Amino acid sequence: MKANQNSLITVEHLEGQTKILDSTQNKIYNIILMYSKLKSGDLVYLKPNLTVPWYVPGACTSKIVIEAICRVLRDLNCRIVICEGDGGVASYSAHEAFTGNNLSDLTHKYNVRFVSLSQLPRKKSIQIVLRKEIGFELPGALVNKEYDFFINVPVLKVHMLTKLSLSLKNLWGCIPDPLRIHYHRILNEGIVAIWKAIRPDLSIIDGLIAGDGNAPINATPIPMNLLIAGCCDASIDRLGSKVLNIPFDSVKHLVIAEKEGLIKPFARIELSKNIESFCTRDFKADRRISNWGMILMSRYPTIQGFVYHSFASKIIYKILRKLRKNNIQNDLRIRHYGDPGWGEGCGYSDFFPRLSHNKTND
Numbered sequence: 001m002k003a004n005q006n007s008l009i010t011v012e013h014l015e016g017q018t019k020i021l022d023s024t025q026n027k028i029y030n031i032i033l034m035y036s037k038l039k040s041g042d043l044v045y046l047k048p049n050l051t052v053p054w055y056v057p058g059a060c061t062s063k064i065v066i067e068a069i070c071r072v073l074r075d076l077n078c079r080i081v082i083c084e085g086d087g088g089v090a091s092y093s094a095h096e097a098f099t100g101n102n103l104s105d106l107t108h109k110y111n112v113r114f115v116s117l118s119q120l121p122r123k124k125s126i127q128i129v130l131r132k133e134i135g136f137e138l139p140g141a142l143v144n145k146e147y148d149f150f151i152n153v154p155v156l157k158v159h160m161l162t163k164l165s166l167s168l169k170n171l172w173g174c175i176p177d178p179l180r181i182h183y184h185r186i187l188n189e190g191i192v193a194i195w196k197a198i199r200p201d202l203s204i205i206d207g208l209i210a211g212d213g214n215a216p217i218n219a220t221p222i223p224m225n226l227l228i229a230g231c232c233d234a235s236i237d238r239l240g241s242k243v244l245n246i247p248f249d250s251v252k253h254l255v256i257a258e259k260e261g262l263i264k265p266f267a268r269i270e271l272s273k274n275i276e277s278f279c280t281r282d283f284k285a286d287r288r289i290s291n292w293g294m295i296l297m298s299r300y301p302t303i304q305g306f307v308y309h310s311f312a313s314k315i316i317y318k319i320l321r322k323l324r325k326n327n328i329q330n331d332l333r334i335r336h337y338g339d340p341g342w343g344e345g346c347g348y349s350d351f352f353p354r355l356s357h358n359k360t361n362d
Helices: 020-035 063-075 094-100 106-110 167-174 180-198 236-244 252-259 289-299 301-308 313-335 347-351
Strands: 007-013 043-048 079-084 112-116 122-129 132-139 149-153 155-159 163-165 202-214 218-230 269-271
Touching: 007 020, 007 236, 020 063, 020 202, 020 218, 043 063, 043 167, 063 079, 063 106, 063 149, 063 202, 079 094, 094 112, 106 112, 122 180, 132 180, 149 167, 155 218, 155 236, 163 167, 163 236, 167 180, 167 236, 167 252, 180 252, 202 236, 218 236, 236 252, 236 269
Parallel strands: 007 269, 043 079, 043 149, 079 112, 149 202, 155 202
Antiparallel strands: 007 218, 122 132, 155 163, 202 218
16 A cells, blocks of 8 residues: 555455354455455465453453354365464463464364464564654564464553554564563554554454453453454554544554554544444543553653562562463453353353354354
């Protein structure tokens, strides 16, 4: 897409559908054909948001969307890689997230290969953001673009640190170092730098169930039945912020991305469907007392230096890992979501009651 071209963003609503996987596949098939020229044998990387090692609606990319994309790519005879980094503070591995989100069966159904971005060889990437050099060690496969097509699949949700997490923020999980919080001092500029380094070919925001409240981990699930897709730039995040009713100018990394030419103004965005009917709820990140330690560390280098580069660092790391694991496990016990995945007996049954007995055969 040229800089002077408008951004075309596709908005799809699945209201009234009876077979959620089939209908999602149909929508995604049209999206992929619109935004790509994939050929037989092309290697496609798929980056979901698996911020919790079990499926939590509104926090993780749903298996429905992931599987629908895999179905379409298989029908196009593409090679499929699903990639993700290890959990923050080394609280879980990427492969635990793949398994815990009930994605393992995609291996034999669609010949999917799972890749931990934390295990790949790394390469230094330096990008200019606001006239400053921002450098990260990223997976070499992403920096070198050792694929034919990259699909970014974030969740429509709020975030305690960045107010929202959409296509830009989802790529923060590509940092292979599980201690990503070490880079929170440059979080907003870093988010934009990583986007510049990877530049996804297509982003599809999973808004089947959005996340409100104390997200990302303790998200309150809000059914939306919505997909938002766009390519080449991050203008899709302007639409996402509008649907969440979070002022664009209040989100620092969005403002920086706009200054860097990655997000176009509304006048330069063409929508396939009016989104006003979806902007009915005021989403807001609910910051609790337990979150403020992380927020303070991201704002004050002195505190961060004590946590990461002092005699107390090893002890603090152990405590943080323990707390993160306990928070995830306790949250899941309280919510009683059931087995992760889609269909009867999983979290989707609670949010799509019409669909709880409509299993779809591959």
